[in-house]
Amino acid sequence: MILLKLGGSIITNKERPLSPRTKTIDSIAKKLRKIKEPIIIVHGGGSFGHYWSVKYDMHTKPAKYNYHGVAVVKNSMVELNKMILDNFAKNRLNPYCLPPTDFMSGNKPIISKIKEIRKIAESNLVPISYGDALWYGQKKSYILSGDRIMSILAKILRPRLSIFVLNVDGLYSDFKTKSLIYDMKGNQASIHDIPMDVTGGMKRKVEEASTIANMGLKVFFVNGNKPQRIVDAIQKNKFEGTVFRG
Ligand code: IP8
Numbered sequence: 562m563i564l565l566k567l568g569g570s571i572i573t574n575k576e577r578p579l580s581p582r583t584k585t586i587d588s589i590a591k592k593l594r595k596i597k598e599p600i601i602i603v604h605g606g607g608s609f610g611h612y613w614s615v616k617y618d619m620h621t622k623p624a625k626y627n628y629h630g631v632a633v634v635k636n637s638m639v640e641l642n643k644m645i646l647d648n649f650a651k652n653r654l655n656p657y658c659l660p661p662t663d664f665m666s667g668n669k670p671i672i673s674k675i676k677e678i679r680k681i682a683e684s685n686l687v688p689i690s691y692g693d694a695l696w697y698g699q700k701k702s703y704i705l706s707g708d709r710i711m712s713i714l715a716k717i718l719r720p721r722l723s724i725f726v727l728n729v730d731g732l733y734s735d736f737k738t739k740s741l742i743y744d745m746k747g748n749q750a751s752i753h754d755i756p757m758d759v760t761g762g763m764k765r766k767v768e769e770a771s772t773i774a775n776m777g778l779k780v781f782f783v784n785g786n787k788p789q790r791i792v793d794a795i796q797k798n799k800f801e802g803t804v805f806r807g
Pocket of ligand 1: 569604606610614634638691692693694704705706707708
């Protein structure tokens with residue numbers, strides 16, 4: 562089984578509020594059609610969820626955030642999710658809409674529901690979940706990032722490969738010193754992620770990827786602008802990007 566996160570920076574234009582990258586979504590979906598293995602998709606918020614989360618000052622820490630903010634963040638994620646679902650259906654990928662409320666109670670995963678996701682993926686449906694604003698309890702809410710969903714699902718489902726699809730080629734990082742992250746050319750890759758990102762952008766991604774790798778699972782960061790690389794990693798064991806091993 563494959564677990565694949567479509568980062569907000571690849572499926573939306575993070576420079577412009579509420580703007581999907583429709584052609585990129587379509588070219589990734591077309592490549593995913595070639596994959597015969599069960600696959601579960603998670604997507605990020607990009608210029609949809611993050612745009613509103615920043616406006617309403619909402620974060621991953623549970624707190625009494627503005628309820629109108631909760632509503633608009635959720636609505637924007639449904640809107641972005643619908644675009645992915647429509648595109649996947651058009652490309653005959655049988656998407657199965659899976660809001661995180663289907664398998665989360667507060668900030669706790671519902672194990673039986675997560676195990677069910679495997680069955681869904683094995684039945685030729687493609688479960689598609691996403692980062693979202695979630696109810697926490699005691700009048701509090703929080704932002705659950707798609708990256709966090711990746712490690713929650715990986716822990717229970719133990720996918721053969723977890724892939725993070727990015728808008729850059731790869732990265733180098735020193736986890737111990739928490740130094741900046743660089744792409745393959747040595748440029749800072751995380752900088753443009755910061756202003757519009759309430760879940761920590763590239764830093765969070767690397768943390769969740771190392772959590773997954775530390776479970777003894779393989780993690781791969783790949784550039785979604787070169788979607789054939791996703792197929793090559795899955796089908797040919799050819800990794801053009803960054804691989805994390807536990
Ligand atoms: O883009 C967070 O998901 P991420 C989504 O995976 C929201 O961090 C609602 C901001």
